[in-house]
Amino acid sequence: MSDTTSRALALLNLLQTHRHWPGTELASRLGVTERTVRRDVDRLRELGYRVESTPGAAGGYRLEAGSAVPPLLLTDDEAVTMAIGLRVAATQQLVGGAEVTLTALAKLEQVLPSALRQRVNALAAAVQPPRIGDAPVVSPVVLGEIALATRDHERLRMRYVDGAGAESVRRVEPHALAPSGRKWFLLCWDLDRDDWRTFRVDRIVSVEHTRVLFTRREISTEEIDERVLIAASWSPQKIEADAVMQLPFPEMQDMFGPWSEGATPEGENRTRWPFGGSDWREAMYALLWIPEGVEYTTSFPEPHRAELRESVQRLLRALDAPAPDPRD
Incomplete structure (x- = not known):
């Protein structure tokens, strides 16, 4: 393979x-001049790759979608990962998931060397995808476009429909896509709210690329996981209730951090905080987060209220009774 061909393939990669x-960065990575980069870009265009160039100090190159899919360069690990991902995706709640992913998988495995096909079969047999059941349907087009913007730090304009059916247009800086339970969530910086927001991907109707890049804000993996967990807990629960605390709203926000989302002030010295769970035990766990010494009332509904009261009374009797004899 000639140096010119090798360099063009490296540029394509x-x-x-x-x-x-x-x-300038492409020239630096390839160890050539910018003029050579321009010539190699022209060679890729002759091969059918649509490479868009933008002039100016902030200019550069980007690979555009064409009318047909040109060949892709994949490492062995990338090919195996893609094949396994397609097998798992065939079982997920994506629009056209089973049919589209299986045909794509067949085309990919057809060109895989025997050794890589064996790796795919072995790994796929060991991977047990989660049962989706009645999970909400997610558009793979929307999911893919958000993933690209997240990778490239590109601002998005998207149409979103909330749980009440109200549609809005949001301008966001996407930071992370994360699954939780049976749903996908997008964590992003909402430019209109000037704060972090988490959106359910199945409620995003469409996304529009702005081609405006942003500088990624500092946020830890732990905080991303916590915010996604909070967003997942806001899905409709079997038990939903409020706790009204004798705690000023600003103090409650400081104590609860991201978990204060959804809370509202009730006058100057009280805060209303919604909570819930799949059963009364899970909902009760939320109440245990209320700080020590803070009095509160709750709208815990019946019959779960009676079940919680009976369990707490037994717990108090157990704590007041003498401890059992130690184990022999």
Whole structure:
């Protein structure tokens, strides 16, 4: 393989791993001049790859979608991961998931070497995908476009429908896509609210790329996991109730952090906090987060209220009774 061909393939590999590359950075990574980069881009265009160039100091190159899918460069690990992902995706709640992913999988496995096909079969046999059941349907197109924008730090404009059916247009900086339970969530910085927001992907109707890049804000993996967990807990629960605490709203926000989402002030010295759970035990666990010494009332509904009262009374009797004899 000639140096020119090898360099063009290396350039193609770089273009496939990022949405936008400055010309100076491509030249630096390939160890050539920017003029050589321009010639190699022209060679890729002759082969059918649509490479868009933008002039200026902030200009560069990006690989655009074409009318047909050109060949992709995949490492062995990338090919195996993609094949396994397609097998799992065939069982997930995606629009057209089973049919589309199985045909794509058949095409990919057809060109895999024998050794890689054996790796795919072995790993796929060991992977047990979760049961989806009645999980909400997610558009793979929307999911894919958000993933690209998240990778490239590109602002999005999206149409979102909330749980009440109200539609809004949001301008966001996507930071992470994460599954929780049977749903997908997008954690992003909401430019209109000037704060972090978490959206259910199945409620995102459409996304529009703005081609405006942003600097990623600092947020830890732990905080991302916590915010997604909070968003997942806001899905409709079997038991839903409020706790009204004798605690000013600003103090409650400081104590609860991200878990204060949804809370509202009730006058100057009280805060209303919604909570819930799949059963009375799970809902009761939320009440245990109320800080020590803070009095509160709750709208815990019947018959779960009676079940909780009976359990608490038994717990108090057990704590007041003498401890059992120690184990021999």
